Amino acid sequence: MEDGMRRDMTATMEVNGRACPVAPLSPTLGAAPTLLDVLREQVGDMSVKPGCRVGRCGGCMVLLDGQAINACLLPAYRAAGRSVITAAGIEMLPEGAIVREELVQGNAFQCGYCAPGFVIAITALMRETGGHVGRAQIRAAMSGNLCRCTGYASIERAVLRIARRVAAIPAGG
Ligand code: FES
Ligand code: FES
Structure with missing residues (x-):
């Protein structure tokens, strides 16, 4: 199922209430970018901060279906069909x-x-x-x-x- 999501170029996630593609649209993102990279470089949400990129600093935290996670540790395709709230949308x-x-x-x-x-x-x-x-x-x-x-x-x-x-x-x- 996860491999299917990885190949599905039309899969979307909801970011602060807006549907956004999870698949990389830019070749600079590589084949399986992290949620951190897709949020910053594809969605344009610079509130998600890169720091350690190994799950230790918390700079990249987002809510995924209401749970706080480090976006640097999650392949973006695993956010397909799910709700992401970033600090930029927290007032929702x-x-x-x-x-x-x-x-x-x-x-x-x-x-x-x-x-x-x-x-x-x-x-x-x-x-x-x-x-x-x-x-x-x-x-x-x-x-x-x-x-x-x-x-x-x-x-x-x-x-x-x-x-x-x-x-x-x-x-x-
Ligand atoms: S960038 Fe440090 S925890 Fe993600
Ligand atoms: S790292 Fe500067 S205020 Fe926290």
């Missing part, structure tokens, strides 16, 4: 809009390169927990995201504010 989700707002208002980042990956990891945590989290759970959830600038304290403070706001969202809201 009520939790994502809060995450973005609090990180910006709290000046949580310095250079900002790591920010999209954190936005994804934090949004996934909020959707899983409804905002009912403590510091230990927050730190564990962010352990796959590297920041070379901040020391994480400003990010963690913002996440605690985010959690309070998400926990206050009425059920079904």
